[in-house]
Amino acid sequence: MTSPRLSFRASLRQAWRGLTSMRTALVLLFLVAVAAVPGSILPQRPLNPFAVDRYLADHPTAGRLYDRLGFFDTFAAPWFVGLYALLCVSLVGCLIPRIRLHLRALRAQPPAPPHSFARLPCRVSAVTALSPDEVAAAAQRRLRTRRWRTRSRGGGSTASVAAEKGYARETGNLVFHVSLLGVIAGVAVGALFGYEGRAIVVEGTGFTNTAIAYDELKPGRARGAADLPPFTLRLDEFEAVYATDGQARDFRADVRYSPGLTEPDRRATLRVNHPLSVAGSRVYLLAHGYAPHIVVRDKDGAVLYDSVTPFLPQDGSFLSTGVVKVPDVRPGLPQLGIRAAFLPTVDVARDGRLRSTSPTPTAPALTYEAFAGDLGLDSGRPQNVYELDTRGLTSTGGGLLLPGETSRPLAGGATMTFVGFREWVNLQVARDPGQRVVLLAAVLALAGVVTSLRVRRRRVWVRATAAPGGTVVEIGGRSRRDADAFAVEFGRLAADLTKLLPGPVAVPADATEEMHP
Amino acid sequence: MTADPDLAAASDWLLFGAVLCYVVAMLGYAAELAFGRRAPDGPAPIAGGSTDTLPAEWVSERAARRVARHGGERGWPTAVGKAAVAVTVLGWLLHNGSLVTRGLAVERVPWGNMYEFSSAVCLAAVTAYLYLLTRQPVRYLGAFVMLPVVVYLGIAGTVLYAPAAPLVPALNSYWIKIHVVAAMTSSGIFMLGFAVTLLYLARESWERRHPEVPEVGAGAASRVRFPAASTLDTVAFRVNAFAFPIWTFAVIAGAVWAEAAWGRYWGWDPKETWSFITWVVYAGYLHARATAGWRGRRAALIGVAGFTALMICYYAVNLWISGLHSYAGV
Numbered sequence: 001m002t003s004p005r006l007s008f009r010a011s012l013r014q015a016w017r018g019l020t021s022m023r024t025a026l027v028l029l030f031l032v033a034v035a036a037v038p039g040s041i042l043p044q045r046p047l048n049p050f051a052v053d054r055y056l057a058d059h060p061t062a063g064r065l066y067d068r069l070g071f072f073d074t075f076a077a078p079w080f081v082g083l084y085a086l087l088c089v090s091l092v093g094c095l096i097p098r099i100r101l102h103l104r105a106l107r108a109q110p111p112a113p114p115h116s117f118a119r120l121p122c123r124v125s126a127v128t129a130l131s132p133d134e135v136a137a138a139a140q141r142r143l144r145t146r147r148w149r150t151r152s153r154g155g156g157s158t159a160s161v162a163a164e165k166g167y168a169r170e171t172g173n174l175v176f177h178v179s180l181l182g183v184i185a186g187v188a189v190g191a192l193f194g195y196e197g198r199a200i201v202v203e204g205t206g207f208t209n210t211a212i213a214y215d216e217l218k219p220g221r222a223r224g225a226a227d228l229p230p231f232t233l234r235l236d237e238f239e240a241v242y243a244t245d246g247q248a249r250d251f252r253a254d255v256r257y258s259p260g261l262t263e264p265d266r267r268a269t270l271r272v273n274h275p276l277s278v279a280g281s282r283v284y285l286l287a288h289g290y291a292p293h294i295v296v297r298d299k300d301g302a303v304l305y306d307s308v309t310p311f312l313p314q315d316g317s318f319l320s321t322g323v324v325k326v327p328d329v330r331p332g333l334p335q336l337g338i339r340a341a342f343l344p345t346v347d348v349a350r351d352g353r354l355r356s357t358s359p360t361p362t363a364p365a366l367t368y369e370a371f372a373g374d375l376g377l378d379s380g381r382p383q384n385v386y387e388l389d390t391r392g393l394t395s396t397g398g399g400l401l402l403p404g405e406t407s408r409p410l411a412g413g414a415t416m417t418f419v420g421f422r423e424w425v426n427l428q429v430a431r432d433p434g435q436r437v438v439l440l441a442a443v444l445a446l447a448g449v450v451t452s453l454r455v456r457r458r459r460v461w462v463r464a465t466a467a468p469g470g471t472v473v474e475i476g477g478r479s480r481r482d483a484d485a486f487a488v489e490f491g492r493l494a495a496d497l498t499k500l501l502p503g504p505v506a507v508p509a510d511a512t513e514e515m516h517p
Numbered sequence: 518m519t520a521d522p523d524l525a526a527a528s529d530w531l532l533f534g535a536v537l538c539y540v541v542a543m544l545g546y547a548a549e550l551a552f553g554r555r556a557p558d559g560p561a562p563i564a565g566g567s568t569d570t571l572p573a574e575w576v577s578e579r580a581a582r583r584v585a586r587h588g589g590e591r592g593w594p595t596a597v598g599k600a601a602v603a604v605t606v607l608g609w610l611l612h613n614g615s616l617v618t619r620g621l622a623v624e625r626v627p628w629g630n631m632y633e634f635s636s637a638v639c640l641a642a643v644t645a646y647l648y649l650l651t652r653q654p655v656r657y658l659g660a661f662v663m664l665p666v667v668v669y670l671g672i673a674g675t676v677l678y679a680p681a682a683p684l685v686p687a688l689n690s691y692w693i694k695i696h697v698v699a700a701m702t703s704s705g706i707f708m709l710g711f712a713v714t715l716l717y718l719a720r721e722s723w724e725r726r727h728p729e730v731p732e733v734g735a736g737a738a739s740r741v742r743f744p745a746a747s748t749l750d751t752v753a754f755r756v757n758a759f760a761f762p763i764w765t766f767a768v769i770a771g772a773v774w775a776e777a778a779w780g781r782y783w784g785w786d787p788k789e790t791w792s793f794i795t796w797v798v799y800a801g802y803l804h805a806r807a808t809a810g811w812r813g814r815r816a817a818l819i820g821v822a823g824f825t826a827l828m829i830c831y832y833a834v835n836l837w838i839s840g841l842h843s844y845a846g847v
């Protein structure tokens with residue numbers, strides 16, 4: 001009987017062996033692939049929180065289930081993290097013994113030839129006048145010049161040479177797998193110490209690298225949102241160049257910036273694919289759009305709202321939509337909400353509807369619909385600054401404004417003026433200290449996998465035995481993989497080796513006969 | 518700057534010619550398969566299925582004897598098969614011409630939208646097949662490469678067709694050239710691997726249903742037109758194993774590009790997610806080939822899953838799932 005402790009340990013060992021087996025690795029790889037699927041089909045919170053809210057509103061039952069399962073943040077869900085943690089453990093557990101074995105193999109000598117060459121997949125034999133020792137010495141020299149690792153054995157009546165090549169295969173394979181761990185480590189460093197945020201900046205305004213300046217910020221887990229490297233930036237001008245068909249040709253944002261919190265004084269031009277480096281962070285130009293300047297006044301002319309409001313482009317013509325919310329019209333009066341669309345080049349379509357024919361602002365106009373009632377700001381429902389929740393509102397009509405024009409009274413005597421417009425850019429600011437580690441590890445992994453898949457580990461033996469008619473030379477070899485490519489290599493090598501044998505070379509008759517198909 | 522209409526039209530006609538050639542070649546290959554005799558196994562007549570290998574001088578002599586006994590390659594089906602190869606090469610040249618003229622017409626790399634991309638992937642697949650043909654007697658694959666290429670180009674030329682136009686700024690980077698060339702090349706090669714894998718699966722199930730027919734030898738010669746399942750398995754593995762590092766490189770280059778364009782090298786955008794899934798499934802395929810009990814049929818099924826993921830990565834993601842990459846356009 002075994003003691004319970006021993007059997008516990010035995011079952012632990014068995015579980016470990018199971019976890020680090022190839023089969024488990026295969027199953028885990030498959031599970032990771034399947035587990036990533038929901039992350040590509042369903043909207044993801046880190047990428048687009050509004051899309052998730054919309055999905056939850058449209059599919060309440062399924063949505064709630066998915067939410068509980070973590071499908072809206074798949075790649076941070078416990079089961080996904082658990083899966084790849086298991087894969088990492090399996091990988092480490094499988095690599096440690098393999099590295100140890102391989103280090104031993106790198107120092108080991110090629111093994112002695114088999115007793116019988118008949119079982120080797122590739123073999124030839126010949127008879128020569130040389131002595132076994134001379135055959136072995138010549139073969140060893142030739143194999144060495146061809147970069148085989150060799151070891152000669154015996155002497156006198158039987159001498160042999162063992163040769164092996166292709167250790168790089170396992171080296172490459174191990175480098176590949178270790179580098180995968182390096183990639184994961186680099187990703188972890190980035191998640192802990194880096195940060196990433198997005199902010200909309202309107203022409204003529206500035207940006208300070210602090211948490212409140214962002215519309216969306218993902219701070220590093222170990223650093224927190226308070227610890228951002230300080231810098232300031234100001235958007236002087238944005239320019240988009242379009243082809244005549246409205247296709248964008250180039251975007252450029254002229255900015256001034258400074259590391260630290262001083263007045264920005266250095267000039268730079270941001271373009272797509274050409275970020276700006278400042279204070280260890282990089283600033284990217286992601287997107288752009290129009291921001292109409294809208295002023296709302298009450299019936300006595302007091303300003304209720306005065307803002308250059310970023311609108312979101314809806315299509316290639318940059319028809320852009322946005323929302324103005326005026327909660328404090330006057331005590332006792334309903335709140336005011338305006339849903340508006342900015343049209344860079346306004347035109348009337350054949351069906352009578354308004355549209356924009358080009359993203360270039362040659363004939364800008366603003367269309368709107370006003371609502372009065374309760375904006376729902378106190379309802380506790382999540383607020384989206386680009387959308388109007390019309391549940392507590394009633395429409396009071398709409399219209400079209402050209403720059404400088406003021407609307408008729410909307411509700412409670414309030415009016416809206418479309419003063420003009422500016423452009424905005426969406427900047428992504430990021431710092432990822434793990435990035436270099438990831439790149440280096442990825443390149444090493446690539447080199448490793450190429451080596452591992454191209455190189456074959458193979459062995460060749462030459463045995464020379466003294467016999468009455470001369471010395472019988474047998475040459476045989478095997479390769480773990482890619483048998484027919486090895487057969488070709490072996491054919492050449494064997495031809496080369498037999499050329500070393502002077503005098504009458506004969507092929508034993510039986511060797512030729514047995515090969516007839 | 519807009520596209521040159523004459524060159525763009527020339528490109529469309531050249532592609533049409535290429536498809537025509539591929540269709541003719543496909544019929545030729547199919548005729549050879551239907552009426553011809555068994556294709557040889559392995560790289561040379563002597564090595565396939567034989568257990569011994571001889572120095573080169575002896576091989577050629579013995580090979581000559583065996584080939585003489587076997588009858589070698591003759592008869593009209595063989596001639597048709599060889600003609601099909603010639604027509605394939607012609608189609609390949611026209612196909613190259615189509616891509617070059619498209620590139621000249623729009624003064625940029627000719628893979629800026631899904632139509633151009635699909636055409637380039639098919640070109641990579643045909644190139645991979647023709648290259649393999651110079652190394653191994655794989656003419657039996659011809660029909661199975663031409664069929665998906667023709668279907669693919671047909672879909673690309675109709676459903677996905679986009680008129681020649683310059684690139685949107687985000688695609689205007691030299692990393693796109695590197696990333697996309699690698700992605701297209703590996704996809705074309707994976708496509709070839711997929712064709713061989715399907716053939717393997719068919720042949721493997723046939724062999725299981727007919728255990729009495731030997732893999733090689735006299736009985737096999739007259740009854741079997743395809744190489745043994747084990748040979749197809751080896752070819753499929755080699756093709757997929759060749760494509761895998763290129764795909765790996767494409768993913769890395771894509772990450773470098775994403776970093777330059779969007780400020781993060783990886784963001785689990787749907788396109789990125791599916792390229793990751795594709796990579797993991799093919800890694801699983803390579804693993805399966807080295808895992809006891811998973812070789813052969815199961816590994817092949819994983820290979821099929823890998824190609825399916827690749828197709829989802831290109832088409833489903835662009836057409837139905839939106840993300841940062843979606844401006845790459847239909």
Ligand code: HEM
Pocket residue numbers: 020021022023025029087090091092094095172173176177180448449452453797799800803804806807
């Ligand atoms: C992070 C997950 C893993 C990935 C993406 C991965 C990927 C790969 C790839 C692509 C290959 C084929 C290329 C080559 O031979 O170098 C391979 C081979 C191999 N992997 Fe992994 N692997 C992973 C985890 C593991 C684990 C956990 C084990 C331990 C059981 C393992 C053991 C092996 C072995 C032994 C080979 C060599 C197979 C052969 O001889 O062809 N791998 N791996």
